Amino acid sequence: MRMQLEQRIKDKSALVCVIGLGYVGLPLAVELAKSGYAVTGIDTDKDRVNNVKNAIPYILDVDIEDIKRLVKSGALSATIDFRKLAHADVIIICVPTPLKRKMQPNISYIKQAVMKIKQHLRKGQLVILESTTYPGTTDEVILPLLESTGLKCGKDFFLVFSPERIDPGNEKFPLNKIPKVAGGVTPESAQLFKALYEHIIERVVVVSSPRAAETVKLLENTFRLINIGLVNELSMMCHKMGLDVWEIIDAAKTKPFGFMPFYPGPGVGGHCIPKDPLYLYWKAKLHGFKSRFIKLASDLNSAMPEYVVSRLRELKPLPGAKILVLGVTYKKDVKDLRKSPALEVIDLLKKHNAEVSYADPLIPYLKFEHYNLKAVDLNGENLARMDFVLLVTDHSQFDYELILKHSNKIFDTRNIYKGVKSDKITRL
Ligand code: SAJ
Numbered sequence: 001m002r003m004q005l006e007q008r009i010k011d012k013s014a015l016v017c018v019i020g021l022g023y024v025g026l027p028l029a030v031e032l033a034k035s036g037y038a039v040t041g042i043d044t045d046k047d048r049v050n051n052v053k054n055a056i057p058y059i060l061d062v063d064i065e066d067i068k069r070l071v072k073s074g075a076l077s078a079t080i081d082f083r084k085l086a087h088a089d090v091i092i093i094c095v096p097t098p099l100k101r102k103m104q105p106n107i108s109y110i111k112q113a114v115m116k117i118k119q120h121l122r123k124g125q126l127v128i129l130e131s132t133t134y135p136g137t138t139d140e141v142i143l144p145l146l147e148s149t150g151l152k153c154g155k156d157f158f159l160v161f162s163p164e165r166i167d168p169g170n171e172k173f174p175l176n177k178i179p180k181v182a183g184g185v186t187p188e189s190a191q192l193f194k195a196l197y198e199h200i201i202e203r204v205v206v207v208s209s210p211r212a213a214e215t216v217k218l219l220e221n222t223f224r225l226i227n228i229g230l231v232n233e234l235s236m237m238c239h240k241m242g243l244d245v246w247e248i249i250d251a252a253k254t255k256p257f258g259f260m261p262f263y264p265g266p267g268v269g270g271h272c273i274p275k276d277p278l279y280l281y282w283k284a285k286l287h288g289f290k291s292r293f294i295k296l297a298s299d300l301n302s303a304m305p306e307y308v309v310s311r312l313r314e315l316k317p318l319p320g321a322k323i324l325v326l327g328v329t330y331k332k333d334v335k336d337l338r339k340s341p342a343l344e345v346i347d348l349l350k351k352h353n354a355e356v357s358y359a360d361p362l363i364p365y366l367k368f369e370h371y372n373l374k375a376v377d378l379n380g381e382n383l384a385r386m387d388f389v390l391l392v393t394d395h396s397q398f399d400y401e402l403i404l405k406h407s408n409k410i411f412d413t414r415n416i417y418k419g420v421k422s423d424k425i426t427r428l
Contacts, residue, residue: 001124002158002188005089009126009195012036014089016196019113021048021078024130024164025094026059027175030066031200033076040088041078052078060169085120090196092128093117094164098271103278105134107141114145121149126158126192128182129210132217132276134283137161138210143185154186160193161210163217169334179203183213221276222294227262228273229297232304235264235428239311246415246427264428266392266413267304267341269330274301274339305344308390308428309352312411315426316387318352324376324386325349325358326403327393328366332414335362342392343368357382361397380406391416 008014014037018029021043033039043049051058055068070076085091095109110131117127127146129138138161143153153159162182167173180201184190190206197204207213231249238245245264253261268274281294312318328342329335337343342358347369349356358366359378366373376382378399383389383406391403394414404410404422413428 001156002192005124005126005158006192006195008089009192012199014196015040015087016090016092017042017085017088018092018094019043019116020094020096020109020131021045021052021059022094022096023059023061023168024166025092026052027061027166028092028094028130028164028200029076030062030070031175032196033070034066035199036075037199038074039076040084041076042080042082042084043078044080046080049078049080052076061166061174082116083120085117086122088120088125090126090128091117092130094130096271097131097133097275097279099275099278103282105279105282107133107137110137111141111145114142118145118149121146121151121157123151123156126160126189126196128160128162128193130162130164132163132221132272132279133161133214134279135211135214135218136283137214138183139185154188158189158192159185159210160189161213162193162197163213165217165220176201179205181205181207181213181216183207183210185210215280218276218280221272222280224262225268225273225277225301226293226297227260228265228268229300231262231264232307233300236307239428244427246418250418263415264413265304265341266308266345266428268301269338269340269342270336271338274298305341305348308341308345308392308411308413309348311426311428312349312388312390313352315409315411318349318354321354321387322385323349323354323356323388323390324383325356326360326378326389326391326398327395328358328360328363329393329395332394333362333396337363337366337368340393345390345392346371346373357386360393361395378402383407 016032016037016039018025019042021041029039029041041052055064057064093113095113098106100106151157160182162180165178180197182190182193194204235245249261252259277294281291284291325346329337330340346356357376359376364375389407389410391412391414394416410425412425417425
């Protein structure tokens with residue numbers, strides 16, 4: 001039966017189901033369909049399913065013409081009906097793994113997907129989890145749930161963990177150019193995974209186990225969290241010591257080996273970097289190991305919004321100060337507010353009774369907590385009215401010449417005005 005499955009994967013007659021049509025699942029479904037598989041995307045969100053069916057764009061990294069062509073040919077379809085899983089030869093889970101309160105992993109979406117798979121599990125299926133999660137999720141949670149059907153992994157079905165590495169909007173590294181790490185519960189499982197993904201990704205890297213693969217992804221993003229924390233601390237240190245942290249990092253990166261630049265900022269947002277390392281921290285703690293690095297970096301990065309506001313207070317008393325926050329998404333040119341430090345900066349400024357407004361070409365309205373703000377137009381008049389313009393997210397679309405010309409004072413947390421000499425500008 002494994003040989004039959006391998007043959008169906010190799011001759012592309014295998015039916016593939018992708019559960020979760022977000023920024024990971026949809027590009028993956030499209031690539032597999034483009035490579036010749038019949039792919040059904042399953043999502044609980046009817047709007048997403050309709051958007052795929054009607055080729056309405058909602059994810060950055062897919063060519064809408066591809067979707068139109070693939071849906072028309074029948075290579076790609078979408079549904080909310082999980083019964084499709086019964087017909088699938090390959091099932092790939094791409095659902096969110098957020099945090100609960102108290103920074104604990106929330107794998108409820110994975111469990112919901114696995115329960116659906118369990119209802120339809122049959123001999124000859126390959127199940128793949130791509131959602132970033134803590135080491136042990138595949139072996140300790142998914143495997144027992146699926147084997148509770150009486151089917152045996154490695155004999156009747158196959159199970160692999162392979163972390164998603166999609167970088168939304170990164171044209172230099174599209175999905176097919178990003179090596180894919182995978183760990184199978186059994187060697188045969190990994191072999192079947194490789195046979196499938198080799199059709200869409202240039203390099204598949206098989207590791208010894210699912211928990212090794214789960215840990216690989218967490219290392220990648222913990223590496224970023226800690227290095228961003230390092231330069232955030234360096235920025236505070238340099239300010240105290242009268243040094244220019246930006247000059248220092250730029251000069252350090254001339255070292256052609258053994259160094260990789262990271263940059264200070266107003267904090268670390270998004271749905272990966274603040275969250276993934278805490279999955280590792282949580283699991284290690286269950287094993288009696290408290291990661292000081294992860295805790296320290298998380299605390300340091302979380303303190304940056306407060307630090308930015310304290311730097312502003314050094315320049316001008318905040319009560320009544322008119323402050324325009326430029327850019328509110330978690331990183332430049334990405335329309336995503338999740339864990340954006342700008343939201344905390346706005347909240348803190350309001351709590352200091354500053355008069356805060358914001359401008360962001362990607363976010364016309366900003367609703368969070370009890371705030372309900374409308375973006376102001378970025379024009380000379382509005383800029384000149386402000387005591388401070390606080391550059392938090394350095395969108396490419398901003399007219400930085402106009403901002404420099406009409407602003408009274410600029411606090412630049414991203415060094416967008418690198419090399420610009422002006423007494424209007426204060427840098428993080
Ligand atoms: N940030 C800094 N300084 C830096 C880099 C980032 O303050 O030097 C801040 C950003 O402003 C943002 C946050 O950290 O608020 C996260 O930025 P990020 O560049 O790490 O972007 P993400 O969150 O989109 O991370 C994703 C991750 N991709 C996956 O998990 C598949 C990460 O592994 C990628 O390396 C990253 O994209 C990327 O390089 O774009």
